[in-house]
Amino acid sequence: SQTIHQWPATLVQPVGSPLSLECTVEGTSNPNLYWYRQAAGRGLQLLFYSVGIGQISSEVPQNLSASRPQDRQFILSSKKLLLSDSGFYLCAWTSSGANVLTFGAGSRLTVL
Amino acid sequence: QKEVEQNSGPLSVPEGAIASLNCTYSDRVSQSFFWYRQYSGKSPELIMSIYSNGDKEDGRFTAQLNKASQYVSLLIRDSQPSDSATYLCAVSRSGGGSYIPTFGRGTSLIVHP
Numbered sequence: 001s002q003t004i005h006q007w008p009a010t011l012v013q014p015v016g017s018p019l020s021l022e023c024t025v026e027g028t029s030n031p032n033l034y035w036y037r038q039a040a041g042r043g044l045q046l047l048f049y050s051v052g053i054g055q056i057s058s059e060v061p062q063n064l065s066a067s068r069p070q071d072r073q074f075i076l077s078s079k080k081l082l083l084s085d086s087g088f089y090l091c092a093w094t095s096s097g098a099n100v101l102t103f104g105a106g107s108r109l110t111v112l
Numbered sequence: 113q114k115e116v117e118q119n120s121g122p123l124s125v126p127e128g129a130i131a132s133l134n135c136t137y138s139d140r141v142s143q144s145f146f147w148y149r150q151y152s153g154k155s156p157e158l159i160m161s162i163y164s165n166g167d168k169e170d171g172r173f174t175a176q177l178n179k180a181s182q183y184v185s186l187l188i189r190d191s192q193p194s195d196s197a198t199y200l201c202a203v204s205r206s207g208g209g210s211y212i213p214t215f216g217r218g219t220s221l222i223v224h225p
Contacts, residue, residue: 043217090155099144099204099211103155
């Protein structure tokens with residue numbers, strides 16, 4: 001069966017520090033991968049999605065970037081965090097050609 | 113901009129009642145529609161998907177879709193306190209070889225004993 005892992009679960013970072021969140025999927029190949037952010041009291045905002053290795057589409061311009069160095073690995077990064085980057089970051093996947101999202105457990109980021 | 117609108121609530125219903133959650137969307141070419149449930153501090157989990165006009169039933173849950181009115185709803189019969197959560201409506205379109213789900217802000221449901 002397929003599983004999705006996301007880490008770290010919680011982190012507190014100072015403004016201006018770098019960020020790296022990692023997501024891996026097991027039990028499938030060539031998944032579509034997504035990064036969403038959920039700020040307090042707000043809905044899920046799609047940040048990036050990827051249909052294959054090295055293929056990244058950005059939905060919202062900001063100081064975040066994403067990379068997909070391997071088929072089942074998706075990384076969200078920032079060189080310098082802003083206060084507004086605080087939120088609940090969710091990685092999700094679908095099978096290629098499918099449209100039902102399965103989410104990871106999420107990473108809660110607090111920027112101070 | 114493609115939008116999905118939901119009443120943020122909270123919607124409060126007594127145990128055993130029917131809870132009705134509503135969602136409208138702006139993108140007429142949307143193809144797939146979903147309801148996710150999100151407990152506080154947890155990630156969303158899929159409850160229902162619906163792709164064609166009409167009703168789709170799964171246990172205590174019924175999803176209703178009206179593409180002409182750009183309207184999706186979720187009915188929860190015999191509501192239980194364990195149904196208390198935020199319910200997210202999602203609408204999906206295809207693009208770039210992938211489906212792109214857009215989420216509403218969610219409706220908070222409280223089922224009180």
